[in-house]
Amino acid sequence: MRIKGILLILLCCFFTAGELSADVEKKKRRKKKKKKGQQETAFHQGQIGFQAAGGFLLKTDYSSTDYPLFGTTEYDRGFPIYFRGEYGITDFLSAGLYFGMFKEKVTITDVTNPSNINGFDHSFKSIGLRAAYHQNIGLALLDPYAGFAVGITTVKVTPFGTENLITPMEKGPLGFSIYAGANVCFTPNIGVFVEGGYSRWLPMISAGVQFKFL
Amino acid sequence: MKKLLVLSMITLFAFTGCKKETPDPGTEVSSVSTDYKAFAVEFTATWCPYCGTYGFPAFENMLENHKYKITALSIHPDDDIVDDAYPAQDEFEDFYDCGGYPSAGVNVSVGGYPSDNYFNGQINTATNANTATKAGVGIASSVSGNTMTVNTKTVFFADVAGKINLAVYLVEDNIINDQNTTSTTIIDAEHDNVFRGSAGNTAWGSTITTGATKGTKLDGIYTIAIPADVRNKANLHVVAVLFVMNPTTGKPTAVLNSNAL
Numbered sequence: 160m161r162i163k164g165i166l167l168i169l170l171c172c173f174f175t176a177g178e179l180s181a182d183v184e185k186k187k188r189r190k191k192k193k194k195k196g197q198q199e200t201a202f203h204q205g206q207i208g209f210q211a212a213g214g215f216l217l218k219t220d221y222s223s224t225d226y227p228l229f230g231t232t233e234y235d236r237g238f239p240i241y242f243r244g245e246y247g248i249t250d251f252l253s254a255g256l257y258f259g260m261f262k263e264k265v266t267i268t269d270v271t272n273p274s275n276i277n278g279f280d281h282s283f284k285s286i287g288l289r290a291a292y293h294q295n296i297g298l299a300l301l302d303p304y305a306g307f308a309v310g311i312t313t314v315k316v317t318p319f320g321t322e323n324l325i326t327p328m329e330k331g332p333l334g335f336s337i338y339a340g341a342n343v344c345f346t347p348n349i350g351v352f353v354e355g356g357y358s359r360w361l362p363m364i365s366a367g368v369q370f371k372f373l
Numbered sequence: 374m375k376k377l378l379v380l381s382m383i384t385l386f387a388f389t390g391c392k393k394e395t396p397d398p399g400t401e402v403s404s405v406s407t408d409y410k411a412f413a414v415e416f417t418a419t420w421c422p423y424c425g426t427y428g429f430p431a432f433e434n435m436l437e438n439h440k441y442k443i444t445a446l447s448i449h450p451d452d453d454i455v456d457d458a459y460p461a462q463d464e465f466e467d468f469y470d471c472g473g474y475p476s477a478g479v480n481v482s483v484g485g486y487p488s489d490n491y492f493n494g495q496i497n498t499a500t501n502a503n504t505a506t507k508a509g510v511g512i513a514s515s516v517s518g519n520t521m522t523v524n525t526k527t528v529f530f531a532d533v534a535g536k537i538n539l540a541v542y543l544v545e546d547n548i549i550n551d552q553n554t555t556s557t558t559i560i561d562a563e564h565d566n567v568f569r570g571s572a573g574n575t576a577w578g579s580t581i582t583t584g585a586t587k588g589t590k591l592d593g594i595y596t597i598a599i600p601a602d603v604r605n606k607a608n609l610h611v612v613a614v615l616f617v618m619n620p621t622t623g624k625p626t627a628v629l630n631s632n633a634l
Contacts, residue, residue: 227401227403228402228403228405228511228526228528229403229405229406229407229509229511230403230404230405230406231403269404269406269407269408270403270404270634271404271406271408271410271441271632271633271634272406272408272410272441272442273441274441275406275407275408275441277407321407321408324407324530
């Protein structure tokens with residue numbers, strides 16, 4: 160089901176981009192502002208962009224285990240948040256900084272003994288550098304890209320409760336991830352983006368807004 | 374923009390759908406307890422006067438005072454509640470050294486006389502000795518016709534050596550029946566945890582493993598025929614007990630854990 164959701168998001172992104180692109184092209188043709196021979200691009204050298212996003216977790220290290228076996232399971236899951244800034248080094252390469260974090264609390268209440276409560280606090284924080292390759296596809300509104308990130312990353316699982324059901328975990332300090340996505344510009348300065356990223360500890364799909372200048 | 378809105382709605386619906394996975398309470402186990410529950414038995418009868426005066430109130434008090442720390446069987450011979458003693462009764466009475474009614478045992482402690490002090494002491498001793506639970510068993514059950522089907526999941530929280538048996542019992546609660554005492558009759562006494570048979574008709578169940586390592590999970594499916602003397606199927610529940618067995622005598626040497634649902 161999650162895969163279905165992810166595919167739908169990506170389809171939504173590209174389909175919407177195509178629609179928006181077509182609309183804007185029509186407007187431009189009507190206004191006759193487009194100069195003959197000049198190619199429109201959604202990403203270019205010297206561009207500065209800032210993005211803020213929320214995420215959909217694909218999994219966590221602790222989400223695939225069978226906690227429901229042990230009782231009623233409650234996930235107090237914070238929304239993953241993500242900020243990044245990037246600079247266009249060339250017309251097809253960008254580099255920048257990112258910060259992302261995620262927290263959740265999982266509580267398992269024994270259905271045969273309500274006072275037997277176990278669970279864990281799980282947190283993920285990462286700050287670091289990212290670089291991306293931007294593919295110019297000739298559309299002024301769509302900027303597909305792919306890249307990698309490296310940063311200081313802390314993943315921590317702290318159990319609580321009366322029994323040692325959960326194994327404590329602390330990982331870091333260096334984390335890597337690869338990602339791919341697309342920026343979709345509504346105006347030359349404002350747009351949205353969707354990005355799929357994979358790291359060993361927290362693969363996720365994120366979507367958010369972007370602001371770009373120059 | 375309308376298409377964008379529609380597609381966004383579809384996407385949101387797809388993600389919302391991911392959360393609607395409702396477990397089937399009849400087959401999917403969600404009751405593996407990491408807590409220890411001692412296993413208590415009481416031998417009693419509705420016609421037995423000393424049972425009504427001593428055993429019956431002590432057993433009911435124990436069920437109330439230790440309800441999250443014990444599983445229990447109230448084992449009756451032929452009386453107003455049980456038409457014919459169940460096949461496992463002899464094994465229980467032999468092991469727990471039941472020389473007459475009432476009589477009681479907790480875990481593998483035998484030959485007790487039921488009283489508040491007896492049950493409190495035995496249960497506290499058993500739970501204190503098992504603060505680090507080595508295994509848990511979860512239960513899911515469903516009734517079809519006159520058959521109770523029980524799905525179990527046994528999880529080991531530590532390495533355990535020896536022959537491990539899992540016994541699955543059927544019990545009935547809320548049976549309203551007069552109880553004789555030494556001085557009078559308790560009218561419409563409520564009898565709980567009345568033993569109604571076991572999977573395989575045995576007292577100590579069947580072997581599920583001979584040693585297990587931490588993290589081992591074992592599934593089981595058991596069926597128990599619901600006997601004709603059951604008053605109300607809606608009041609049936611299941612007790613499951615993990616015994617460490619003596620391979621030579623075929624009798625239990627310890628109760629690893631137990632559970633009821």
